[in-house]
Every structure is written in C-alpha cells, then in structure tokens.
Amino acid sequence: MIEPLLKVNNLKKYFPIRKGVLGREHGSVKAVDDVSFYVNEGETLGIVGESGCGKSTTGRMIMRLLDPTEGSIEFEGKDLAKLSNAEMRNARREIQMVFQDPYASLNPRHSIRKILEEPLIVHGLGDAKERSRRVNELLEIVGLSSYHAKRYPHQFSGGQRQRVGIARALMTNPKLIIADEPVSALDVSIQAQVLNLMQDLQKDLKLTYIFIAHDLGVVRHISDRVGVMYLGKMVELAESEQLYNNPLHPYAKGLLSAVPVPDPDFKREQILLTGDIPSPSNPPTGCTFHTRCPFKTDICKTVVPKLVEVEKGHSVACHLYDEQFNNDI
Structure with a gap:
C-alpha cells in the first residue's frame, strides 16, 4: 500500500486569551481542535467551511507559519511539527503556499x-x-x-x-501546494481561468493540492476529496461526488442546500441553519454543532462524536451515524 504524501493527526491550535496588566491567560480560542486527515500524492483535497472554522489556520500550520499546539504533520515520513526552523526552511522547498489576496x-x-x-x-x-x-x-x-x-x-x-x-x-x-482561497478575491470569469490553470499545472507537473475555500461550487470543480470543517473540527470527509450527492452531516447538508443550481426547474429542500456560530473561545459541549442542528438528541449535548468511516471512503462525525450509539438505543 502506498503511503499518503501528507498525514495530519490530532492537530490542534489554541490561541491564548490574555487579560489584565500582567497579561495572564484567561482561556483560549480553539481555532483548530483535533483535526486528522491525509492527502495522497497527485490528488486535490478540498477543505470547506464558514469563515472562522479553522481551515486557513490548518493550512498555515502545515506550512509551519503557525506552530501547532498539539498533533503531528507527517510529510514524506517526517514530522514537520518537530523540525527546527532551519530544517523547516529546507522542507519548504517541497511545500509551498498560494495566498488569498494576490496583492497583499x-x-x-x-x-x-x-x-x-x-x-x-x-x-x-x-x-x-x-x-x-x-x-x-x-x-x-x-x-x-x-x-x-x-x-x-x-x-x-x-x-x-x-x-x-x-x-x-x-x-x-514543490510536491505539495496549499492554496488558501486562491480565487475568492477574483471575478467569476477570472476564477475559472485560474482554476483551469491550476488543474493543467497539476497534470503537467504532478502536483498535490490542498485547496481551501468557502465556495462549494469551486471546490467541487477542482477537488478529488472534500473535508468539511465546523468550529475547528472536521465533521465530514468524503470523495467529492460522494459528498455532493449524499452529504451525511447536517451541517454539510445545510451548506449544500444553499448552493445555487443553474436550472430553474430544479427543486431542492432548503435546510436552514438557525442561530449563529458559537465562539471558538467557548465552544458548546458535546457536538459543537448541536446548538444549530435540527436533528439533535440528548447525547449530542454531552458526547463529542468521533470522525468514523460509515461507508467506504466516507467519514462523518455525527451521532446519527455512530453504530455504537445506534446499537445502544
């Protein structure tokens, strides 16, 4: 079995909240909270979610522009989280980043x-x-x-x-390019040109991409697999068409139901996500999505769901699909 080019395990990034004259720590912002995934050589992994879900922070930690609080980032067998600054500088020959604002x-x-x-x-x-x-x-x-x-x-x-x-x-x-919302600041017609360019370069130069975006239509166009993040956690991970045709997590269903379809006769049930995103400095107990979920049960308020594979290549962190939970009720 061929090993993935990149393996991210239990990655966390907490930013301390300091108050008072002495700047004492009074809590932390959990920007990324226990995220795991892998990227195979030559594929494109899309990471989507609302603003503030931790997707850009994840990309910056892989580049070590931010140091992780916990977890490992294995690239070709080396844990980037443990490399010195000099070693990481050498490693960046193989990992590069395309930023959101091309002018800045x-x-x-x-x-x-x-x-x-x-x-x-x-x-x-x-x-x-x-x-x-x-x-x-x-x-x-x-x-x-x-x-x-x-x-x-x-x-x-x-x-x-x-x-x-x-x-x-x-x-x-480089072998791996992390593209952090590379087309979100561009006009729609220019977006298509840049996306097509990136796909052509991937074929010609055998590149691997992590494509971070909030536009689900753009991600579907370019990604082989897609991970959905919410409040610092990965809640669903699947092959692109699998996710778009059969989303399992209520949050992913809500996001996809809001994507416009260029067909006036097409009708789709709209899932409205009520309420606001909770603060990452004080996330809800249990499943972080339960405060907005229309399908929540009592266990959702207390037990954190694990990201488990419910069908081949399709993982979800939701108690509705947790076999152990379903067998107990």
Missing part, C-alpha cells in the same frame, strides 16, 4: 523578477543566469510573458497577480 502577498516595492527569484536565492538554487531563465520559464507556464518580469505588482490585474503568486509557489519544484 506580493511586495509592491519589488519587480516581478525579484519576487520570483527570491525563493531560489533563499534555497541557494542556481546562479543568476539560471534563476533568470527559470523566472522567464515559469511566467510563460502560468500564462504571462517574460517581459512582464520588469513590471511591479500594481501594474497587473487581480487575475494576473494571482498567476504571479502561483508562479512563485512553483519556483522550487
């Missing part, structure tokens, strides 16, 4: 050539001539031209800037 992630004082050469300089790859050739090559690959290298970020459109961001992520020939 590019230094406005640097030319595109300088921005793209920087990863090669940091990792000591090639001489000046080879770096210049690599910049020109990557600009052509992402649909720009070599003469664009002299320009600055403000001289590009949003879609072009995101292409530059993708080119920068590809400079060191």
